[in-house]
Amino acid sequence: MNPSCALEVNGLSIKFGDFTAVDDVSFCVRKGEIFGFLGANGAGKTTTIRMLCGLLVPTSGTATVGGLGFGDGGKGIKRIVGYMSQKFTLYNDLTVGENLDFAAGLRKLDPAYAKKRRKELFALTGFDRPLSTMVRALPGGIKQELALSAAMLHDPEIIFLDEPTSGVAPAARARFWDLIRKVTALGKTVIVTTHYMDEAEQCGRIALMRTGRLIALGSPEELKASAFPGPMAELDFNGPPPEGFISGLRKARGLLELSPHGMRWHAAFSGGTEMDSALAGLPAGASRALIKPSLEDVFIRLVEGKER
Amino acid sequence: MPGPSFNIHRAYSVARKEVMHVLRDPFTLALALGLPVMLVTFFGYAIDFEVKNLSLAVSDMDNGPSSRRLLDIFSASGYFNVSAAGDPIRKVDAGEAAAALFIKPDFSRDLRRGKSVSAQFVLDGSDNSKAAVIMGYLPGLEAAADARLADYSPSPPVSLETRFLYNPELNSRWFTIPGLAAIIIGLLAIMLTAMTVAREWENGSMELLLSTPVRPLEIIVGKLAPYGVLVLTGVFFVYLASRLVFGVPFAGSHLLFLLACVLFIVAALAQGLFISVATRQQQVAMQLSMITGLLPSMLLSGFIFPVESMPPFFRYFTMLLPPRWFMEAARGIYLKGAGLRELAVPFLALTALSALMLALALKKFKTDLEP
Numbered sequence: 001m002n003p004s005c006a007l008e009v010n011g012l013s014i015k016f017g018d019f020t021a022v023d024d025v026s027f028c029v030r031k032g033e034i035f036g037f038l039g040a041n042g043a044g045k046t047t048t049i050r051m052l053c054g055l056l057v058p059t060s061g062t063a064t065v066g067g068l069g070f071g072d073g074g075k076g077i078k079r080i081v082g083y084m085s086q087k088f089t090l091y092n093d094l095t096v097g098e099n100l101d102f103a104a105g106l107r108k109l110d111p112a113y114a115k116k117r118r119k120e121l122f123a124l125t126g127f128d129r130p131l132s133t134m135v136r137a138l139p140g141g142i143k144q145e146l147a148l149s150a151a152m153l154h155d156p157e158i159i160f161l162d163e164p165t166s167g168v169a170p171a172a173r174a175r176f177w178d179l180i181r182k183v184t185a186l187g188k189t190v191i192v193t194t195h196y197m198d199e200a201e202q203c204g205r206i207a208l209m210r211t212g213r214l215i216a217l218g219s220p221e222e223l224k225a226s227a228f229p230g231p232m233a234e235l236d237f238n239g240p241p242p243e244g245f246i247s248g249l250r251k252a253r254g255l256l257e258l259s260p261h262g263m264r265w266h267a268a269f270s271g272g273t274e275m276d277s278a279l280a281g282l283p284a285g286a287s288r289a290l291i292k293p294s295l296e297d298v299f300i301r302l303v304e305g306k307e308r
Numbered sequence: 309m310p311g312p313s314f315n316i317h318r319a320y321s322v323a324r325k326e327v328m329h330v331l332r333d334p335f336t337l338a339l340a341l342g343l344p345v346m347l348v349t350f351f352g353y354a355i356d357f358e359v360k361n362l363s364l365a366v367s368d369m370d371n372g373p374s375s376r377r378l379l380d381i382f383s384a385s386g387y388f389n390v391s392a393a394g395d396p397i398r399k400v401d402a403g404e405a406a407a408a409l410f411i412k413p414d415f416s417r418d419l420r421r422g423k424s425v426s427a428q429f430v431l432d433g434s435d436n437s438k439a440a441v442i443m444g445y446l447p448g449l450e451a452a453a454d455a456r457l458a459d460y461s462p463s464p465p466v467s468l469e470t471r472f473l474y475n476p477e478l479n480s481r482w483f484t485i486p487g488l489a490a491i492i493i494g495l496l497a498i499m500l501t502a503m504t505v506a507r508e509w510e511n512g513s514m515e516l517l518l519s520t521p522v523r524p525l526e527i528i529v530g531k532l533a534p535y536g537v538l539v540l541t542g543v544f545f546v547y548l549a550s551r552l553v554f555g556v557p558f559a560g561s562h563l564l565f566l567l568a569c570v571l572f573i574v575a576a577l578a579q580g581l582f583i584s585v586a587t588r589q590q591q592v593a594m595q596l597s598m599i600t601g602l603l604p605s606m607l608l609s610g611f612i613f614p615v616e617s618m619p620p621f622f623r624y625f626t627m628l629l630p631p632r633w634f635m636e637a638a639r640g641i642y643l644k645g646a647g648l649r650e651l652a653v654p655f656l657a658l659t660a661l662s663a664l665m666l667a668l669a670l671k672k673f674k675t676d677l678e679p
Contacts, residue, residue: 055518083516091325
């Protein structure tokens with residue numbers, strides 16, 4: 001195992017009967033990194049994360065999390081990681097204190113230690129409400145921050161967050177990502193799944209998954225550079241594009257990707273010369289501008305492009 | 309069985325959380341506390357399986373000392389209001405009388421001469437549950453008649469050795485109220501368990517529990533123990549009501565009764581757990597609990613309909629149901645003071661069924677969790 005990896009996966013597959021949820025996946029997550037999983041629903045993100053938390057045992061391949069394997073069915077891994085699930089965070093009918101006490105009890109934390117951790121985590125998240133507050137009464141964003149505190153009560157080195165910000169207001173989402181960065185600044189490793197491209201941009205590295213396979217892995221910049229080695233132009237026709245132009249452009253040599261974005265179109269080419277010749281026939285009144293590809297473009301090219 | 313990895317502190321954490329849930333959930337509280345009160349009131353006061361003050365039309369063609377004494381026995385029983393006016397059969401036909409009694413002209417004379425005598429009892433069979441109850445009174449009355457009419461006979465008439473043992477007053481409450489414990493366990497324990505575990509599945513918190521080092525058995529013990537206590541409290545309430553309010557005698561061992569309750573509760577909690585794992589939805593779990601919990605303990609346990617008078621198929625079918633055995637044990641302990649030796653069959657059956665239920669539920673729970 002590579003010592004700089006917080007967790008390492010080699011040739012991992014997870015099958016449910018005949019269905020292969022995760023298919024021959026290998027990667028390493030570095031210590032202190034924010035590692036994102038990006039992919040459509042059913043791409044295998046959650047299954048991978050559940051396995052890495054010790055909730056599922058791999059069908060084949062090896063996985064080491066914090067130096068531990070699956071020889072004991074994942075029990076050891078459960079002890080050392082923190083997990084915040086997609087669906088459930090905290091019990092609404094219990095108070096803040098009761099929820100945290102419960103999390104501490106499940107992990108057999110010493111009460112004095114649990115209290116110390118609670119104070120540290122409240123300081124980290126900026127939580128200043130009384131312990132007797134009912135969780136039901138907390139706003140969505142605060143609730144997620146508290147759920148992260150519950151998942152980190154036992155001071156895990158590796159923390160898994162499965163779509164932690166789904167259903168949370170944009171401002172609270174930004175706050176939550178600030179918190180994730182603070183957590184990694186403490187040296188913790190955070191593995192996160194998301195649907196939001198703006199959140200994926202904030203990850204150190206991203207694993208792109210499609211139908212159980214890992215199709216790309218790298219920093220947002222690396223992914224953009226490998227998906228789009230040449231230039232990308234944004235075309236604005238000031239209205240609907242002239243008939244036949246788009247279908248003609250699709251056949252142009254060197255075109256990598258052509259997709260509508262609102263009223264405009266993004267066209268990516270393998271090189272500058274290819275772009276110039278393909279766009280030579282751009283109708284009058286239309287304009288083009290060189291743009292940087294976004295992660296969304298990468299996602300469309302790598303994930304959806306293959307599904308066509 | 310708790311393995312070496314079973315940790316009582318983690319189970320306790322789960323249990324403490326569960327108590328908080330119960331204390332904050334008005335529905336569960338109302339159900340757990342209200343149901344026993346409601347059942348006791350209902351079956352103690354409103355529903356009376358006894359039939360009293362029935363009008364009995366009499367044709368006494370003897371009108372001698374013995375026939376009058378026989379009529380005294382009927383009216384003194386409290387079950388019948390004796391009336392000699394009118395044609396008895398016509399009164400039964402018209403529904404004015406529930407039964408008719410015919411005494412032959414030579415009744416007193418035959419009895420004096422030491423002959424065996426008989427009187428004809430005609431019963432309206434159209435309401436067969438009522439008829440069954442009246443039929444049940446007859447052997448007792450017959451026995452009373454044998455004893456009291458013997459003075460008038462040189463040799464005692466053939467006496468029927470029928471007596472109502474254990475419940476000489478034939479008080480139906482004595483019979484019904486101890487049985488309520490079965491309804492409370494059969495309904496409450498199954499339903500509360502099914503709902504609480506299904507809730508963890510439904511809102512996804514089961515996943516979170518399992519992502520911690522807590523073991524499945526610790527979750528089960530922690531989640532079910534508070535409901536076991538809650539249900540036992542309900543049974544204790546029924547016990548108190550039966551003794552203090554209704555004066556039901558308790559002839560047997562309290563410890564044995566507690567053991568029967570615990571065995572039945574374990575079976576019921578296991579059944580609830582099985583339902584919740586199989587359905588994973590509160591709504592469906594609740595409906596299934598009603599059907600598989602309330603109906604057997606109400607209808608097939610002998611609570612209302614005696615097991616002996618069921619069609620053969622159901623008579624054998626009830627052997628698979630813990631409430632039937634619990635009912636037998638509970639009534640035996642309460643009224644007969646039966647010990648473990650007399651109740652060996654119900655206790656063995658209850659133990660075996662509880663163990664089977666628990667094994668099934670645990671297996672289902674574990675296989676559903678492990679990939």
